[in-house]
Amino acid sequence: MSGTSASLPQPPSLLDHIRPQALSLPESGIVEVMNYGRQREGMIPLWAGEGDLPTPSFISEAATRSLAAGETFYTWQRGIPELRAAIARYMSRLYGQAEDPERFFVTGSGMQAIQIALALTLSAGEEILIPSPSWPNAAAAAEVIGARPVYVPFSFDEVRGFWLDLDRLESAVTPRTRVIFINTPANPTGFVASHEALRGVIDIARRHGLWIVADEIYGRFYYEAGEAGRAPSFHDVMEPEDRILFVQTFSKNWAMTGWRLGWIEADPSLGAVLENLIQYSTSGVAAFIQRAGVAALERGESFVAHQIERARRGRDIVAAGLATSNRVHFAPPPGAFYMFFGVEGESDTRALALKLVDEAAIGLAPGTAFGPGGESYIRLCFARGEGQIGEATDRLVRWLQR
Numbered sequence: 001m002s003g004t005s006a007s008l009p010q011p012p013s014l015l016d017h018i019r020p021q022a023l024s025l026p027e028s029g030i031v032e033v034m035n036y037g038r039q040r041e042g043m044i045p046l047w048a049g050e051g052d053l054p055t056p057s058f059i060s061e062a063a064t065r066s067l068a069a070g071e072t073f074y075t076w077q078r079g080i081p082e083l084r085a086a087i088a089r090y091m092s093r094l095y096g097q098a099e100d101p102e103r104f105f106v107t108g109s110g111m112q113a114i115q116i117a118l119a120l121t122l123s124a125g126e127e128i129l130i131p132s133p134s135w136p137n138a139a140a141a142a143e144v145i146g147a148r149p150v151y152v153p154f155s156f157d158e159v160r161g162f163w164l165d166l167d168r169l170e171s172a173v174t175p176r177t178r179v180i181f182i183n184t185p186a187n188p189t190g191f192v193a194s195h196e197a198l199r200g201v202i203d204i205a206r207r208h209g210l211w212i213v214a215d216e217i218y219g220r221f222y223y224e225a226g227e228a229g230r231a232p233s234f235h236d237v238m239e240p241e242d243r244i245l246f247v248q249t250f251s252k253n254w255a256m257t258g259w260r261l262g263w264i265e266a267d268p269s270l271g272a273v274l275e276n277l278i279q280y281s282t283s284g285v286a287a288f289i290q291r292a293g294v295a296a297l298e299r300g301e302s303f304v305a306h307q308i309e310r311a312r313r314g315r316d317i318v319a320a321g322l323a324t325s326n327r328v329h330f331a332p333p334p335g336a337f338y339m340f341f342g343v344e345g346e347s348d349t350r351a352l353a354l355k356l357v358d359e360a361a362i363g364l365a366p367g368t369a370f371g372p373g374g375e376s377y378i379r380l381c382f383a384r385g386e387g388q389i390g391e392a393t394d395r396l397v398r399w400l401q402r
Contacts, residue, residue: 021143021144021145021146022144024143025140025143025144026140028136028369029350029365029366029369030047030048030365030366030369033350033353033354033357033363033364033365034047034048034363036354036357037357037363038363040361042361043357043361043362043363044361044362044363044388044392045363046362046363046364046380046382046384046392047353047363047364047365047379047381048365048381049135049187049257049338049381050251050252050255050257050381051255051307051310051311051337051383051384052383052384052385052388053255053307053310055255055256055258055259055292056254056255056300056303058295058299058300059254059256059292059295059296059299059300060292061295062291062292062294062295063289063291063292064288065291066288066291067288071287071288071291072286072287072288073287074283074284075284075285075286075287075290076106076284077275077278077279077283077284078104078106078271078274078275078278079104079105079106079263079284079290080106080287080291080294081101082290082291082294083106083290083291083293083294083297084101084102084104084105084106085101086293086297087099087101087104087106087293087297088100088101088103088104090297091104091235094219094230095230095233095235095236102268103265103266103267103268104263104264104265105263105264105265105266105271105274105275105278106261106262106263106284106285106290106293107262107263107264107278108260108261108262108282108285109249109260109261109262110215110247110248110249110251110262111137111141111249111262112260112281113247113248113249113262113263113264114137114138114141114215114247115141115144115281116264116277116278117213117245118138118141118142118145118147118179118213119145119277120245120270120273120274120277121178121179121211121213122142122147122178122179123145123146123147123178124145124146124147125146125147125148125176126147126148126176126177126178127147127148127149127150127174127176127178127179128142128147128148128149128150128177128178128180128181128213129150129152129169129172129173129177129179129180129181130149130151130152131151131152131153131154131164131169131181131182131183131186131191132151132370132371132373132374133340133367133371133372133373133374133377134151134181134183134186134187134188134370134371135183135186135187135188136369136370136371138181138183138213138215139151139371147178148176150177151371151372151373152164152168152172153372153373154189154191154373155168156331157331158329158330159331160331161189161190161191161331161332161333161334162189162190162191162331163191163197164191164193164197164201166201166204169201169204170204170207170208173204173208173210177208178210178211179210179212179213180201180204180205180210180211180212180213181212181213181215182198182201182212182213182215182234183216183218184198184214184215184216184218184231184232184335185218185221185222185231185333185336186218186335186336187218187336187338188336188338188365188367188377188379189333189336189338190332190333190334190335190336190338190340191334191335192222192224192232192334192335193231194232195232195236195237198232198233198234198236198237199237201234202234202237202238202242202244205242205243206242210243211244211245212234212242212243212244212245213244213245214233214234214244214245214246214247215247216231216234216246216248217247217248217251217252218231218252218335218337219231219233220252220253220304221252221307221308221311221335221336221337222334222335223312223315223333223334223335224334231335234246240267245264245265245266246264246265246266247262247263248262248263248265249261249262249263250262250296252307252337253296253304254300254303255303256292256296259289259292260285260289261285261289261290261292261293307383310383310385310386311337311382311383313386313389314382314383314384314385314386315332315333315337315339315382317382317386317389317390317393318339318380318382318389318393319332319339320393321393321394321396321397322339322341322396322397325397325400325401326344327343327345327400328342328343328344329342329344330342337381337382337383338381338382339379339380339382340367340374340377340378340379340380341377341378341380342367342376342377342378343378343400346378347375347376349366349367349368349374349375349376349377349378350368352366352378353365353366353378356396356399359399360395360396360399361395362392362395362396364378364379364380365378365379365381366378366379380392380396
């Protein structure tokens with residue numbers, strides 16, 4: 001045989017034959033840093049959007065009992081009746097309104113809830129408005145459909161933190177706009193929309209005939225909650241005819257990130273369509289996982305309160321530490337569980353995140369992962385115990401003071 005393998009014709013790349021929308025999706029900047037640092041000895045990992053507590057045993061045991069009882073078959077596409085009823089009771093307690101179980105549709109995570117909400121409302125070539133910096137997955141879900149995310153920059157000052165300019169939001173509307181995506185309290189900024197701002201968003205949606213997809217998954221993590229125990233919500237200001245889809249998850253409140261369980265809240269008239277979208281994606285959530293969700297909603301209130309208080313203390317520890325450095329600009333966030341801050345002299349936050357892994361053994365998420373406006377910031381998740389957050393803050397402050 002003559003010649004070398006290099007001279008043989010090379011087969012075409014399979015990448016040349018897939019959808020451009022799939023090929024062009026950005027790699028996660030958060031995952032890059034996690035993969036870089038996750039096996040480092042002594043690392044304090046504050047890069048992901050989750051706390052350090054495992055799922056409470058009373059939730060896990062409900063799933064175990066379900067498995068032991070043989071609940072391993074196909075189940076209700078919309079969710080088992082017991083879980084939909086439990087969600088309705090939970091939402092009634094939280095928002096003080098009578099809730100119909102027919103408004104709730106169980107999904108395989110909050111992320112799937114977003115995917116289904118966008119599949120319901122967006123077509124290829126249409127636009128979705130997203131205040132930015134923002135969690136990148138909603139924009140990516142729109143891009144997979146072939147829709148175009150249009151980023152609307154948040155405003156920022158060190159008194160108010162991040163806030164949404166409604167005139168800027170409305171000026172971004174075009175004839176192709178179909179959806180406004182609002183995450184409040186927000187990842188990564190901690191932005192919380194006031195009732196006035198929420199009314200303003202609804203007014204814009206009404207004037208232009210738009211849908212609102214409301215991501216309120218951090219609604220319990222609101223540090224100015226008072227007796228309400230939650231952040232302001234579209235539930236407080238909407239009318240029955242408003243086109244609002246709510247996406248929710250069990251991940252944050254009940255430490256269930258790995259379970260992949262969420263829900264959509266929508267007008268019951270959309271039920272058949274939503275059921276079809278669930279059927280043609282996952283065909284429903286495993287019954288034993290849904291039983292865990294019932295236990296979380298019915299027995300988990302004290303655990304949620306514990307999680308919120310830990311996050312509040314974590315926020316205060318980080319804010320006090322950062323305030324000792326003249327190199328940092330930030331505002332303590334009123335909601336969610338992230339500190340999103342900039343460091344003077346560090347304009348490349350991807351490089352900064354990798355440097356902090358190497359030089360301080362702390363894992364943070366680069367602002368470049370959160371879209372336009374996030375490039376000069378870095379995100380720290382403070383949903384941790386005081387000891388770990390205190391040590392991480394000390395390491396960060398020592399690094400800043402070098």
